[in-house]
Structures are given as C-alpha cells and as structure tokens.
Amino acid sequence: MHRRGGVGLAAFDRHEQSKRSFAQLSSALSQSQVDHLHSQLNQFRAALARFASTHRESIRSDPTFRHEFQQMCSSIGVDPLAGPRKGGWWAEMLGLGDWQYELGVQIVDVCVSTRERNGGVIEMSELVRLVSKLRGVSGGVITEEDVVRSIKTLQPLGAGYQVVDIGGRKMVRSVVKELDEDQSVVLEIAQLEGGRIVEDILVQRKGWTRERARAALENMVHRDGLCWLDDQDEECGRAYWVPSAMQWDV
Amino acid sequence: MSVPASTFLLPSIHSAPPFFTQQPNPSTQAIAVEHWTHLILSYARHRRLFVLRVEDAETTGSDWDEILRNPRINRKLLPPYLSHILSVMVASDAAAYEPPKQTRSVLVHWRSPDEWAQALHSWATATGQLNTILTFYDITDPPIESELTGIPIPLLRKAIAILSKTNRAQMIGVADGEGVRIFAAGR
The missing domain is CATH 1.10.10.570 ("Winged helix" DNA-binding domain. Chain C. Domain 1)
Structure with missing residues (x-):
C-alpha cells in the first residue's frame, strides 16, 4: 500500500516544501508580468517620443494636422495640455502646452490693447487676424478652434475671457464684471435717481456728448445686461433703469 | 364666481x-x-x-x-x-x-391638463358619479359649485383625453351633444 502524501513526520516536511515552491513560482510569474508591462510602457514612451520629435513642428505650424492630433488625443483620453503634475512628460515632449499658453498670452495682448476701441468685445475673425499679425509669418497659421482652446486654458486666471454668441456672430468678451469709467458714472447717477437714468441727465450733468451718453447706456443694456429699458417714459420716451439701484427685488 | x-x-x-x-x-x-x-x-x-x-x-x-x-x-x-x-x-x-x-x-394653464384630469377624477369619485354618464354641462355647471365649475370645454376635453388614455374615462355621444363616463380605475 502506497500513500501519496506519505505517512509520519516526513509528510509535514514534504508539505511545507511544496508550499514554498508554489510561492516562489507565483512571485516569479508576477515579476515577469511587471517586467513585461514596464517594457510595454517603455516602448509606448519611445514611440511617443518618436512621434513627438517627428511631428512636433507640424503640430505647431499646421492647423489641420493640429486638429487631427487633438481629435486623436481626445479619443484615447489623453490631455495634451495636462500640466507637469499629471502626465507632464507628454506635454513637455510636444511643447504643445507652451504653444497653447503662448497663444493665450497673445490673445490677452490683443484683447487688452483693443479694449478702449471696442469696449472689451472683439469679433472672432478680427481677433484671429490680429493675433496672426502679432505672431508673424513664422508663428504658423492659427484657427478659431485654437483660439477657443487657448481661451479655455486662460480660465484658471479668472480674467473672465469668454466666447459669446451675439446675433449669430462669435465674439470674444474680455470684460465681464469689470466696469469702464463711463459705466461707473452711469451707475453712480442711477443710484441717486432711484434707478432711472436718461441721456439728458448725462449730457446736462456730466457734459457728455449725446453720442457718448447713448453708447454707454445702450452698451449697458445690450452687452452687459446692467440696465433695463423703459420705452414708456413720460419725459424722454426712452429711459434706462439700473435694477441694482431700484427699490424692487428682481 | x-x-x-x-x-x-x-x-x-x-x-x-x-x-x-x-x-x-x-x-x-x-x-x-x-x-x-x-x-x-x-x-x-x-x-x-x-x-x-x-x-x-x-x-x-x-x-x-x-x-x-x-x-x-x-x-x-x-x-x-x-x-x-x-x-x-x-x-x-x-x-x-x-x-x-x-x-x-x-x-x-394655472393647472396643467394633467392636474385637471386628476381633479375631474377626484370630483367624480367624491360626488359618487363614477360609471354614470355626465354631460359637459353637468361638469362645468354642477348644482354644488366645484373646482371644475366654469372650466372651458377645450380644457375639459384635454382632461378627459388624459383620463381616457389610462381607461379611466370614456367619451359618449348623448342626445344633446357629448358626455363622458368616468371609471374608478383602469380596466
């Protein structure tokens, strides 16, 4: 009669022995899996680096290629703009993050320098034209899409840059709650008048031209929603009301 | 009123x-x-x-x-x-x-048609008029004023249509126009 496990004390030893062997085998297996994974990751990195070095220039200079690249990134769930903390090597290798931020700075430059002229609202095509001019020929071609993307990267700064649709036209607005001097004057007088403000008051008290008064008021109605229009005013026919200065709660 | x-x-x-x-x-x-x-x-x-x-x-x-x-x-x-x-x-x-x-x-619609349908059904139930034929006039001008008093016919029609979908009402032609029969629950 032969028992596989054996009998007596020797059986315990054998049992221990086989347990140890299994443990060794299992750790060897996982080690090889980890190694495999590492080598895959290295390959991926190398491929990416190759991709980056080959196409870096195209990505920066060719808007169509850039668009395709962005699409590819979003479809595989990689953010090419991710900062140095998360997946930074990706952004570093391509230099796309810097490229995007650089464009952002140029957008701010154009918006601020034209603010006096346009009151903080600039049409998209005009912005693209001015930014392209600023970048010069070597900067490559940029598109609306690039501008929109860069404006998004500006969001953490809290400067209130925003793409808005005004009557079907894309506009970039760079003043949100920031008031210009004229608006502050209007708000100040409205406060004294219980909310009501008309062109005549601004012309008489502040010596503004009628055009300036009208522009300031119309802007506050249309652009900022800071005023409500009243076209049944007994005195002037057309009056503006500042809700924040009125006695009713909206 | x-x-x-x-x-x-x-x-x-x-x-x-x-x-x-x-x-x-x-x-x-x-x-x-x-x-x-x-x-x-x-x-x-x-x-x-x-x-x-x-x-x-x-x-x-x-x-x-x-x-x-x-x-x-x-x-x-x-x-x-x-x-x-x-x-x-x-x-x-x-x-x-x-x-x-x-x-x-x-x-x-200060009450939605759905809410009117519910009100109509509750009224018919509370006044014991389930399963009987009601003319529109019975509903819009009942002897004892109700929530539905004065409800415009088009709105009443909408309410009935909603109840009909769950088999809680049925439109019926009566001698002097139209009527409706309201049922307890879906059949």
Whole structure:
C-alpha cells in the first residue's frame, strides 16, 4: 500500500516544501508580468517620443494636422495640455502646452490693447487676424478652434475671457464684471435717481456728448445686461433703469 | 364666481417701469418673461381666469387690467409684448393657444391638463358619479359649485383625453351633444 502524501513526520516536511515552491513560482510569474508591462510602457514612451520629435513642428505650424492630433488625443483620453503634475512628460515632449499658453498670452495682448476701441468685445475673425499679425509669418497659421482652446486654458486666471454668441456672430468678451469709467458714472447717477437714468441727465450733468451718453447706456443694456429699458417714459420716451439701484427685488 | 380683484397682492416688480417694456437683451428678457409668466399664472389662479387675449392689453376694462396696467406709475403692457409673452408661455406649456392655429388668445394653464384630469377624477369619485354618464354641462355647471365649475370645454376635453388614455374615462355621444363616463380605475 502506497500513500501519496506519505505517512509520519516526513509528510509535514514534504508539505511545507511544496508550499514554498508554489510561492516562489507565483512571485516569479508576477515579476515577469511587471517586467513585461514596464517594457510595454517603455516602448509606448519611445514611440511617443518618436512621434513627438517627428511631428512636433507640424503640430505647431499646421492647423489641420493640429486638429487631427487633438481629435486623436481626445479619443484615447489623453490631455495634451495636462500640466507637469499629471502626465507632464507628454506635454513637455510636444511643447504643445507652451504653444497653447503662448497663444493665450497673445490673445490677452490683443484683447487688452483693443479694449478702449471696442469696449472689451472683439469679433472672432478680427481677433484671429490680429493675433496672426502679432505672431508673424513664422508663428504658423492659427484657427478659431485654437483660439477657443487657448481661451479655455486662460480660465484658471479668472480674467473672465469668454466666447459669446451675439446675433449669430462669435465674439470674444474680455470684460465681464469689470466696469469702464463711463459705466461707473452711469451707475453712480442711477443710484441717486432711484434707478432711472436718461441721456439728458448725462449730457446736462456730466457734459457728455449725446453720442457718448447713448453708447454707454445702450452698451449697458445690450452687452452687459446692467440696465433695463423703459420705452414708456413720460419725459424722454426712452429711459434706462439700473435694477441694482431700484427699490424692487428682481 | 370670480374673486374680487383687489385681494391680489402684486409683486414689487410690477411697480418697476421697465417691467412693461420688452427688453432688447435676451438674458434680461428671459428674466422678465419668467416674472410675467409667474404673475399671469398666479393671478389667473387667484381669480379663476382661463382665457387671456392679446386684446386684453389693447382695451381697458378686461379682467386682466389689474396686472396688465399700473396706473400708479402710468405704465401698461403693450399688445406686441403680451403677444411675445404668450408665445413663450405656450412654448413652455404654461398656456395653450385656443382655438389652435392662431396666436391672439390662450388658455392659461394655472393647472396643467394633467392636474385637471386628476381633479375631474377626484370630483367624480367624491360626488359618487363614477360609471354614470355626465354631460359637459353637468361638469362645468354642477348644482354644488366645484373646482371644475366654469372650466372651458377645450380644457375639459384635454382632461378627459388624459383620463381616457389610462381607461379611466370614456367619451359618449348623448342626445344633446357629448358626455363622458368616468371609471374608478383602469380596466
């Protein structure tokens, strides 16, 4: 009669022995899996680096290629703009993050320098034209899409840059709650008048031209929603009301 | 049956002159129309008014004068603006054009057709009129005044249609027009 496990004390030893062997085998297996994974990751990195070095220039200079690249990134769930903390090597290798931020700075430059002229609202095509001019020929071609993307990267700064649709036209607005001097004057007088403000008051008290008064008021109605229009005013026919200065709660 | 107008408490925005002007800024306008919708619905509910017409803003003496006008600040809602407000209300199902295919007159949904259907069913149950044939007149002008007293026929039809979908009502032709039979629950 032969028992596989054996009998007596020797059986315990054998049992221990086989347990140890299994443990060794299992750790060897996982080690090889980890190694495999590492080598895959290295390959991926190398491929990416190759991709980056080959196409870096195209990505920066060719808007169509850039668009395709962005699409590819979003479809595989990689953010090419991710900062140095998360997946930074990706952004570093391509230099796309810097490229995007650089464009952002140029957008701010154009918006601020034209603010006096346009009151903080600039049409998209005009912005693209001015930014392209600023970048010069070597900067490559940029598109609306690039501008929109860069404006998004500006969001953490809290400067209130925003793409808005005004009557079907894309506009970039760079003043949100920031008031210009004229608006502050209007708000100040409205406060004294219980909310009501008309062109005549601004012309008489502040010596503004009628055009300036009208522009300031119309802007506050249309652009900022800071005023409500009243076209049944007994005195002037057309009056503006500042809700924040009125006695009713909206 | 109408409640006297004077007991309605007007919201403070009703004393703001620009409230009576259509706003050129879309977001401001959306806020204003939201206030108008709320005001129209609560006033209609308060006075049990069902129909609002663009004409109500054209002439004085309508049921709606109290909210469409504010003589203290000399402002009134002008017909084009009322017409716009009505279109927004219809779009959000707070009202329905009645008759359909015109835009001058609406039924105000201070209760939704669903809620009216429920009210009709509860009333029939509470007054022991389940399974009997009721004419429209029995419902709109019952001997004992009910929630449904004075409900316009088109709205009543909608309520019945809703109950019919769950087999809780059935339209029946009767000698002098139309009637309805209401059932306890879906069959």
